Structure formats: C-alpha cells, structure tokens
Amino acid sequence: MRRNFANSRLANRLMHVSDGQAALDYLYRREEYQDPSQSPRPSLILLDLRLPKMDGLQVLKPSRPTLISD
Secondary structure, eight states, X not given: OHHHHHHHTOSSOOOOOSSHHHHHHHHTXXXXXXXXXXXXXXXXXXXXXXXXSSOHHHHHHHHHHHXXXX
C-alpha cells in the first residue's frame, strides 16, 4: 500500500505505524510522536483491523471522540 501511495505522488504525508499501541501513541501525541510538527493530526486514517498488540477496533474506541473534538 505504501508503494501505491508513493507512486501516486500525493501531496499528503503518509505515516505508518507498526501496531495498535503505536497508532494510539501517534493519535494522542505520546512517546516519540509528541512533536506536532513531526506528527500532525491525520485527515484520513487507514486502519488494519488485525494490528498486532491491539486490534484496529480497540484503537478506534478511545480515539474517535477525542479526535473529533480536537
């Protein structure tokens, strides 16, 4: 998927995280994602429902209300 995005030459930056916990860290700007200039809020989230550590549905539950109100 990453290669397809690169080939399409989209102007938007593509961020990839390896598991559900990293996705939440990115969305809540925790750990290595604390700097907003390096970890901007996403306009679109493509989420694998079978992520390691924490599945995609678990990532969505705490994220939705917070991100909408941010």
